[in-house]
Amino acid sequence: MTGLVRKILAAAMGKCQITAPSHIEIEVPKEEAYGDLSTPVAMGLAKELRRPPRKIAEDIVRCIGEKERDEYFSRIEIAGAGFINFTFRDEFIHRELKRLLAERENFLKSDIGGGLRIQVEFVSANPTGPLHLGHGRGAAVGAALSNLLMKAGFRVEKEYYINDAGRQVGLLGESVFARYQELLGIGYPFPEDGYRGGYIIDLAREIIASEGEKYKNFDYIACEKFFKEYSCGRMLELIRKDLEAFGVVFDTWQSEKELYETGVVAEMFRYLREKGFAYESEGAMWFSATRFGDEKDRVIEKANGEYTYFASDIAYHKKKVDRGFDELIDIWGADHHGYIPRVKAALRALGYSGDKLTVVLVQMVALLRGGVPVQMSKRSGEFVTLREVMDEVGADTTKFIFLTRRPDSHLEFDLETAKAQSAENPVFYVQYANARISSIFRNARERGIDVDNIAGENIPLLKEPEEIRLIKKLLLYPMVFENAVTAREPHRITYYLQELAGLFHPYYNRHRVLGEEPELTSARLALAEAVRIVLREGLETLGLTAPERM
């Protein structure tokens, strides 16, 4: 619908010698009285043309062909400071609804991506413990964003980056080793900053079960590799399972260690040195980040010969671009925001634009229970896991809460409210609309109505204000979808779905779909089917289920 209006406006402006802006803004007025769609385009042109906006609007409206006007609109009005407001004819709306039923999901999406390849990297939590709620937020956002882009015709790859090469996995291995010795009655000093969670002891027990006392009294150095790899592997398994239960799956898992083993890091060093983007100073190797927009140069190889985390990170992003992605999206915890300039600097040094990378920052989640903060401390190992939250409040509710906020907004997640709300939770409100429609169809089938071939030939009978409103809302989905895609903001879909459900429930309450007159019944079934198509599509995009019964 927006595309149509845009085209008509552009044609009209051409006809009366007004140069149209490259992008004609179309919006949905907040007041229904202002029509279905609106454009402030005349106001934007006022300055340039040195004419009053209302006059410009009048000209544009006058230049809209009579044929188009009659075919699509019941009203075109100039209002306020110079808005042009359009109201669609019911006949047009009905035609579009019929088209939606014929084309189904395809009506709702548009090919914005054109086959471009995007990699979305998200979660990427250190494999040193179970996922917590903050990771869940990143998972929900990343998965929904990936779905959204996929539906928009991008070729999307979802990747999880495994930090299995640094100090953290070292600590993990040694922590498990310490617990292992402890369980076998050997005193071993627990590493400082080690992981103290109960799952470490579980891992140690597992090792005793499978390996027995093989490593009792060993030097840690002698079995470090085993403890690290075993623990890391098990943690990854756990993480993968938790994510799967949360409904999030990845296409690829990139190991940091592998970047070293396959020479990607070394290759990166060679490249930077050859280009003169790396230099030695104070015994360390530095990357000249300032030359590429960062505040200061960054160490990539320490004086003691170890590489910094940033070194493998440059190599990692080099590998990403080398693999030919047109765009990279990294979803990071907001506490890493300071890293953006240096990673973009690295990309520039590698010969790519910094714009190739979009970093989506996901704010931390403050976990509350009944208004009281739940203390989370990795040190003591006491933190609430994503798994626990899922078990307590449900995966759909958890995801929905994450997807009704902008990723970069601070978020309070109150377990009590999330549960207490469960009766009147927004996610159920949306899903319930779908379940109700499914129920209608079950009943219709029992009555012997053919519900498998709904073509919508009786759609013109839909005249009630609630019906017209509902149809118009359905037809707006493509616009919401496009905006969500270009802004990379899945939460817009969430809000749309709530609004759609908010129109369906009152309609349902006021008008019977399955009535006495077969024609009207068939028309309303067609509408219900269309609502169901859109609800399912939206829920699927967000990674939520669309239950048929509740």
Added chain:
RNA sequence: GCGCCCGUAGCUCAGUUGGAUAGAGCAACUGCCUUCUAAGCAGUGGGUCAGGGGUUCGAAUCCCUUCGGGCGCGCCA
């Protein structure tokens, strides 16, 4: 000290990339189940968009500044 994010109804948050009289959910109150699912519907109240200044036809949105909160600023990851 410097940088980034944020401040919107009692609470949790949206606000269509600068548009019209700032919205939703929760919480509170009043009604509605002999007809397709009451996880629903109908109705009632609630605002100095943190404060101040500026940019313009027009600002919650952009710029400056003050206050308040969060996070960064390692040869940590």
